[in-house]
Amino acid sequence: xxxxxxxxxxESKSSPDEAALSARLGSLEHxxxxxxxxxxxxxxQPEAGSGDSNARASAMAxxxxxxxxxxxxxxxxxxxxxxxxxxxxxxxxxxxxxxxxGFTAGVVNVIRSAGVAPNKSGR
Numbered sequence: 001x002x003x004x005x006x007x008x009x010x011e012s013k014s015s016p017d018e019a020a021l022s023a024r025l026g027s028l029e030h031x032x033x034x035x036x037x038x039x040x041x042x043x044x045q046p047e048a049g050s051g052d053s054n055a056r057a058s059a060m061a062x063x064x065x066x067x068x069x070x071x072x073x074x075x076x077x078x079x080x081x082x083x084x085x086x087x088x089x090x091x092x093x094x095x096x097x098x099x100x101x102g103f104t105a106g107v108v109n110v111i112r113s114a115g116v117a118p119n120k121s122g123r
Contacts, residue, residue: 066113070106077102 081098085091111117 062114066110069109069113070103073102073104073106073109074099075102077105 077098077100078095080102081095084094084098088094
């Protein structure tokens with residue numbers, strides 16, 4: 001029985017604390033919603049078929065394209081370096097040189113495809 005009275009005492013002590021915390025939480029939620037409304041921040045997921053999802057899909061496609069160009073450059077350089085080393089028995093120097101050249105070519109292709117550097121075609 002003594003234990004039952006201790007539980008009631010704990011509940012009476014914690015209920016004002018819980019009420020104060022609940023009030024503070026409600027106040028915080030109210031201030032955050034007012035701030036979101038004033039800044040126009042949306043926390044919901046975008047609707048299907050909206051322009052925002054199309055822009056995300058396009059950005060993701062561009063990211064895959066750029067990453068595949070970089071990987072292709074390094075992979076082709078590694079393949080050419082390995083073949084060069086097999087042909088001339090210069091292992092691992094050809095592989096190292098051609099991987100570095102492939103990496104450089106891949107980075108140049110990524111920069112060109114991203115539109116950061118202008119195309120130097122002379123026109």
